[in-house]
Amino acid sequence: MNYFAHILLSPLDIDYQLGNLLADPLKARPWPQCSAAHQAGLQLHLKIDRFTDAHPCVAQSKARLGDKGRLRGVVVDIAYDYLLHQHWAQFVTLDKSQFLQQFHQQALQQVSILPDSVQIMVARLVRYQVLASYQSIQGIQTALSRLDNRLSSRVLARESASQYAQQLEDVLPEMASDFCDFFSDLIIHLQAQVDLPHLIASR
Structure with a gap:
């Protein structure tokens, strides 16, 4: 799952949300000012990733992008954030705009106590409204290009995230079915493990 989903799949506590969000860049390691909720968020991120990696609907979504390519999983993660926007009312009881606004405000208040390595990331996430940008096809394309900018020349010699853009757009209707079944299961x-009353397991 990508940024937007990890924040949503947390108790409505900014420490928990930031821990869930930042587990990948921090390699799930606590930092000196890390609260218990931050640490719980780091661990929740790992649980989400394990469940996601093993789910057949996610494997099916990757297969819709071909049978080869190491970046297919990351592309599906980004696509699933787009599909979460599209199917928000099916799974979430909260107003989306208010949810994002509250997260942005609280995240900015926390930036100074986060590790230096992720402070810029969180500030940019808020400043450029990255989470909201996933709700459009253009936003997906921008996210894929942004990912390419972080890849080494060695990886780009094999494949790029942007090369999947048109193919992804073509299969999004079918991928939406994968996403909805998967997200309900997730x-x-x-x-069963965490208090998430704002989420609905919808079929």
């Missing part, structure tokens, strides 16, 4: 899985 919510059920997490609600």
Whole structure:
């Protein structure tokens, strides 16, 4: 799952949300000013990733992009954030704009106590409204290009994220079915472990 989903799949606590969001760049390691909720968010991120990696609907979404390519999983992650925007009312009881606004405000208040390595990332996420940008096809294309800018020349010699843009757009209707089945299962899985009353396991 990508940024937007990891924030949503957390209790409505900014420490928990930031821990869930930042687990990848921080390699799930606590930092000196890390709260218990931050640490719980780091661990929740790992649980989400394990469930996601093993789910057949996610594998099916990757297969829709071909049978080869190491970046297919990351492309599906980005696509699933787009599909979460499109199917928000099916799974979430909160107003989306208010949810994003609250996260942005609280995240900015936390930036100074985060590790130096992720302070710029969080500030840019808020400043450029990255989470909201995933709700459009153009936003997906921008995210794929942004990913390419972080890849080494060695990886880009084999494939780029942007090369999947048109193919992804073509299969999004079918991928939406994968996403909805998967996301409902994920919510059920997490609600057995964490209090997430703002989420609905919808079929």
